[in-house]
Amino acid sequence: xxxxxxxxxxxxxxxxxxxxxxxxxxxxxxxxxxxxxxxxxxxxxxxxxxxxxxxxxxxxxxxxxxxxxxxxxxxxxxxxxxxxxxxxxxxxxxxxxxxxxxxxxxxxxxxxxxxxxxxxxxxxxxxxxxxxxxxxxxxxxxxxxxxxxxxxxxxxxx
Amino acid sequence: xxxxxxxxxxxxxxxxxxxxxxxxxxxxxxxxxxxxxxxxxxxxxxxxxxxxxxxxxxxxxxxxxxxxxxxxxxxxxxxxxxxxxxxxxxxxxxxxxxxxxxxxxxxxxxxxxxxxxxxxxxxxxxxxxxxxxxxxxxxxxxxxxxxxxxxxxxxxxxxxxxxxxxxxxxxxxxxxxxxxxxxxxxxxxxxxxxxxxxxxxxxxxxxxxxxxxxxxxxxxxxxxxxxxxxxxxxxxxxxxxxxxxxxx
Ligand code: SF4
Ligand code: FES
Numbered sequence: 400x401x402x403x404x405x406x407x408x409x410x411x412x413x414x415x416x417x418x419x420x421x422x423x424x425x426x427x428x429x430x431x432x433x434x435x436x437x438x439x440x441x442x443x444x445x446x447x448x449x450x451x452x453x454x455x456x457x458x459x460x461x462x463x464x465x466x467x468x469x470x471x472x473x474x475x476x477x478x479x480x481x482x483x484x485x486x487x488x489x490x491x492x493x494x495x496x497x498x499x500x501x502x503x504x505x506x507x508x509x510x511x512x513x514x515x516x517x518x519x520x521x522x523x524x525x526x527x528x529x530x531x532x533x534x535x536x537x538x539x540x541x542x543x544x545x546x547x548x549x550x551x552x553x554x555x556x557x
Numbered sequence: 558x559x560x561x562x563x564x565x566x567x568x569x570x571x572x573x574x575x576x577x578x579x580x581x582x583x584x585x586x587x588x589x590x591x592x593x594x595x596x597x598x599x600x601x602x603x604x605x606x607x608x609x610x611x612x613x614x615x616x617x618x619x620x621x622x623x624x625x626x627x628x629x630x631x632x633x634x635x636x637x638x639x640x641x642x643x644x645x646x647x648x649x650x651x652x653x654x655x656x657x658x659x660x661x662x663x664x665x666x667x668x669x670x671x672x673x674x675x676x677x678x679x680x681x682x683x684x685x686x687x688x689x690x691x692x693x694x695x696x697x698x699x700x701x702x703x704x705x706x707x708x709x710x711x712x713x714x715x716x717x718x719x720x721x722x723x724x725x726x727x728x729x730x731x732x733x734x735x736x737x738x739x740x741x742x743x744x745x746x747x748x749x750x751x752x753x754x755x756x757x758x759x760x761x762x763x764x765x766x767x768x769x770x771x772x773x774x775x776x777x778x779x780x781x782x783x784x785x786x787x788x789x790x791x792x793x794x795x796x797x798x799x800x801x802x803x804x805x
Contacts, residue, residue: 437715440714449698450693450697450698450699450701450721451714451719451721452689452692452698452699452700452701452713452714452719452721453693453698453701455701455703455714455715456689456701456702456703459703459704459705460702460704460705
């Protein structure tokens, strides 16, 4: 959805004017716009009657919220102990080669973001990678290429 | 009412009262950094350690957030307290190597050597959050803690000058380590990347605050902005009273 004042207001006004909904509203923005836009944060502060700093503090605290647009597809590459030993760093390097992004970055075309996580709880499948909530286990560099092109074509993931 | 012993002295308190407060009321000093009356307890600097002995068992507690519930024996300067405090201070110093206050405390309480750690560069802040709290309660909530973990810091939203800031210095004044920089000359005050015009007392010329700060106080109090400093205002009031009662 496009980031417009109307769309942002629609999300915000779906909730009561109560500061305890701040997080839920920002999560909605994140889901719908792939980030929490600055204007959204400011509109929300006005709506809830709280300082912008309080919302900014929350938005920077939670990893699930981002202040810059995230990619349409989010790659979560596990770099926990088991995955690390089984070659997570090679995988992360592979992603850097394929897509030109490192952890925390997004491709210029806005298609992919890469995040590393500390354990996905599927150590038996190490190294594990999750793209848009689909798990890929025992990923090799070869398999990585295939997965990425599947996701690009709209096959895997979203 | 509970009776406790602090360094051998009998002190009384209500159940649930924080140990630091009970000690202070009885004239027993415990060093603190992140404690400040009126903004709530943070319990983050760990400088206010004390040793609590209960049924023969001794433990170290953080006195500013330790609620006294039972009759206990407390020692604020025992061997154990001194040892622990020396470590805490060393860690604080590595975190905020530029703070003069921390350096002074390290000296006073003989902090242990911390050279095996890499001190942060150019840092004075211990991330206690007092400034953000003060800004919220006394000011306008212009600053808050930003981020998390080792990258956490105090800042305005987007690290830009905040339109909410009124330049009241609540944050800089409350900061225990002198970590919030500001500049002030005859006419202007600069803080958080913004400048504020200073207003002076119409009678004695003393600085009474920034224009924005006085306007905010006036708006909150539903009155006209102050034009006099506190002491001139008092004097004026006294004069008015004297006049009313014909005491001139
Ligand atoms: S700037 Fe000062 S008051 Fe604010 S968090 Fe840091 S040490 Fe605490
Ligand atoms: S004063 Fe108690 S933890 Fe800082």
